[in-house]
Amino acid sequence: MSWNLLNRFIESDVFNQDPFLSVAYLSRYADHVGITYVLCSKLRRFSYDEIEFFLPQLCHLIISVNNDSMALEEFILDLCEESVNAALLTFWLFQTYLHDLAPNPQSEAFQTCRRIYNKVQHIVFNLAEPERVEKIKENLLRQNYSRCETQFITALEDISNRLVVVPKPARLSALRAELALIAQDLPSEVDIPCICPPTLVDGIPSKSRHHRIVRLNPAEATVLNSAEKVPYLLMVEVLRDDFSFDPETPDNVRLLSKLLSEQGTSRRRIFDLSESSRTVIANGNAVKPTDLSPDSVFEPSSGDLGSSPIIKTFDDDTTVREPPPLPRLSSGTTTLSNLSGLATPRTSGASTSRSSSPGRKLNSVRPGPGDVLDFSALATHMRTASQMLAQLELTSGKRPKSEVAAIRAKIIASMQSLEEQSFESEDTFHGPSPTFDMIMANANAAVLNMPPDAIGDETVGPTLNAGAGLARMENDQKTGGVQRKGDRDDPSAATFGEAWHLKKERIRKTSPYGWMKNWDVVSVIVKTGADLRQEAFACQLIQVCDKIWQDAQTPVWVKRMRILVTGESSGLIETITNGVSLHSIKRSLTLATIEAGQNPRGRIATLKDHFVKSFGPPESDAYKAAEDAFKRSLAAYSIISYILQLKDRHNGNVLIDNEGHIIHIDFGFMLSNSPGSVGFEAAPFKLTQEYVDVLGGVGSPGFEDYKKLCKQAFQALRRSADNLIDLVSMIGKESKMPCFSYGVQQATAALRQRFQLQLGADDAEQFVETDLIGKSLGSLYTRLYDTFQYRTQGIY
Structure with missing residues (x-):
């Protein structure tokens, strides 16, 4: 394209309506300095919220393209100066690139990455020495937020990393004790970028109002099952739009006075739990204090087991002594000490808070009656127990196995007992309800007593390894909230967990901040040890599809998911509330009917069984509404699965929410990679007979x-195919994502081919009818893959 023609297009109204074209053309003309300058000037005309969506692509272009132009770099740095959110997201993005490029520090990409990372770091933490009081007022608020924010996220991720070495039965106890320590520093000027984004005022980032995190309730946190790592679920209470960076507000005047009084002093960083990551920003310099003792369940201040005054080493004494009991006042209640900001066990009926938002007095925030736990004593107990387990592991070879097992069991039982007394919530349901373990035990016993001829293709049968299926079901129990209306006594309903609106209301009633109009609760999963960049990229592409459909008024439905990537192996994931995997739905219904004696041959329940049980008979209004939700979401995810080539679509990665929508999760295999590098899932997308049965069968309305x-x-996506293709092409250059393992050119070429752009509108519809739906309906490959997952992993 000639410059004159290109310039006319760049100046057209069409080009200036959407920042996507500027971003796409930056990639196409990345080696042209003049065009890069013009396009970056165009980007400055768009609002911040329009630009932030493309931040991963813009940052990736700087790293992957060797260009003499500084225009894009200057644009990103100016964006960081303008928006504290953009600065943090860019800081984390370039942190991941530094890790990727570290093996080749002499490369141009590494040098560029390090230069920009250092500049962004100075913006985030305001490391330059301030020269004027006015300058201090402008930046100290942002510096405080960035410091607290990065430390808060790091502290949460640090727990996940360290739980790996804790035995599984003791992980929940250790998790909740650690969260109780973090909760001491709340409320604070922290939120969760991306997942809990700020509200822009007049579209100006500097005027954004952030959602203050006021409380973490350890009793609501739980460890999720994972093959290797230890992700965990966290309930975060926030006050919406509760703080800003305006130095003239009364709250910030008081906060500035406090921050200025502390300036230049070396004090312990908020939320920090580990010696390795402890750093103090003082006078613009990063300083690691060495005189601060560790304060963590995993790094106890009492040192190693041998130096602890309350127990002897295993080598010197065979007796395992109990960790110290919690100190109590003469009245029978535990002392609050200086920890009144922590969540109170729900048995007390109320919670306390260290402080309210700056300048705000919450007179209603007072300790309730009954026992109020001293979390410092709890932490001491957990630290000691963790030390004992670690020491036992190191010396296990010197002792009989039976003795080691007995000691280990006693320590873990002690941790669990204290955790249950401290954090366990009251029973949500009235009267006793079957627990997950009870259902599984009874059902497994029933299966073992079945006659051999009861086992068939659609019946419960033996599996080689049921671990994955059990883990998925237990995670659904912890994170999902689908419940059957008016059917609490149904054992299968009990496995689905507490409905989100009920959980939110229960937490609100027990929270000292629940009475406030801007109170809300956010559910997130903290995950480490896994690269979430491909997951976040898949969510971005799905969001693009959703926007295309909304603009075209196509009545399909998808769930927009949000993921905060904070490193090459860490991040936070928005929890899908009111959603349970199809695997858990089918398994729980199957086992419940077996337990009730209604299913002697062990027939595996179907999705339609769930719809009928949850929404009523097919002719009812409730069922028809759920069927409509399922139909619209199934159509969207069918086309998305084909276009993006989503693989590993077993029933553990497909959710159903309480309205009937189908939701796909887990995007580790897409575009060009597949499980085991074998194209076993050959159908265009997953369209099983039980999906069709929910809709009324083949040929039904x-x-x-x-x-x-x-x-x-499909037609709507074809009209905007370049949007998706360009996004994939931009992020694929020099990418470390598995979906580009066979090359970005191959991935983008195959993506373009799937749009069938050579076909006319009528032929494209016929392609959907025959080549997509026809080949997917009841596909043998899909059935074989589901059978394989069931027989080997226990995934129904």
Whole structure:
């Protein structure tokens, strides 16, 4: 394209309506200094919220393209100066690139990455020495937020990393004790970027109002099952739009006075739990104090087991002594000490808070009656127990196995007992309800007593390894909230956990901040040991599809998921509330009917069984509404699965929410990679017979509507195919994501081919009818893959 023609297009109204074109053309003309300058000037005309969406692509372009122009770099740095959110997100992004490029420090990409990372770091933490009082007022508020924010996220991730070495039965106890220590520093000027984004005022980032995190309730936290790492679920209470960076507000005047009084002093960093990551920013310099003792369940201040005054080493004494009991006042209540900001066990009926938002007095925040736990004593107990377990592991070879097992069991039992007394919530349901373990034990016993001829293709049968299925079901129990209306006595309903709106209301009633109008609760999963960049990229592409459909008024539905990537192996994931995996739905219904004696042959329940049980008979209004939700979401995810080539679509990675929508999660395999590098899932997308049965069967009005929606969704994406192709092309250059393991050119070429752009509108609809839906419906490959997952992993 000639410059004159390109310039006319760049100056057109079409080009200036959407920042996507500027971003896309930056990639196409990355080696042209003049065009890069013009396009970056165009980007400055768009609002911040429009630009932030493309931040991963813009940062990746700087690293992956060798260009003499400084225009894009200056644009990113100016964006960071303007928005504290952009600065943090860019800081974390370049931190991941530094890790990727570290093996080749002499490369141009590494030099560029390090230069920009250092500049962004100075912006984030305001490391330059301030020269004027006015300058201090402008930046200290942002510096305080950035410091607290990075330390808060690091502290949460540090727990996940360190729980790996803790025995599984003791992980929940250790997790909750550690969170109780972090909670001491709340409320604070922290939120969760991306997942809990600030509210822009007049579209100006510097005027953004952030959602203050006021409380973490350790009793609501739980460890999730994982093969290797230890992700955990966290409930975060926030006050919406509760703080800003305006130095003239009364709250910030008081906060500035406090921060200025502390300036230049070396004090212990908020939220920090580990010696390795402890750093104090003083006079613009990063200083690691060496005189601060560790303060963590995993790094106890009492040192190693041998130096602890309350127990002897295993080598010197065979007796395992109990960790110290919690100190109590003469009245029978535990002392609050200086920890009144921590969540109170729910048995007390109320919670306390160290402080309110700056300048705000919450007179209603007072300790409730009954026992109030001293979390410093709790932490001491947990630290000691963790030390004992670690020491036992190191010396296990010197003692009989039976003795080691007995000691280990006693220590873990002590941790669990104290954790249960401290954090366990009251029973949500009235009267006794079957627990997950009870259902599984009874059901497994029933299966073992079945006659051999009861086992078939659609019946419960033996599996080689049921671990994955059990883990998925237990995680659903902890994170999901689908419940059957008016059916609390149903054992299968009990496995689905507490409905989100009920959980939110229960937490609100026990929170000292629940009475405030801007109170809310956010559920997140903290995860380390896994690169979440591909997951976040998949969510970005799905969001693009959703926007295309909304603009085209295509009546399909997808769930927009948000992921905060904070490192090459860490991040926070938004929890999908009111959603349970299809695997858990089918398994829980199957086991419940077996337990009730209604299913002697062990027939595996179907998705339609769930719809009928949850929403009523097919002719009812509730069922029809759920069927419509399922139909519209199934059409969207069918086309998305085909276009993005989503693989590993077993029933543990497919959720159903309480309205009937289907939701896909876990995008570790997409575009060009597949499980085991074998294209076993050969169908265009997953369309099983039980999906079709929910819609009324092949030829039914519901199924015909589904086919029509698929055609509309495909046509809309075809009209905007370049949007998706360009995003994939931009992020794929020099990318470390597994989805580009076979090359970015191959991935983008195959993506373009799947849009069938050579076909006319009528032929494209026929392609959807025959080549997509026809080949996916009841696919043998899909059935074989589901059977393989069931037989080997216990995933129904």
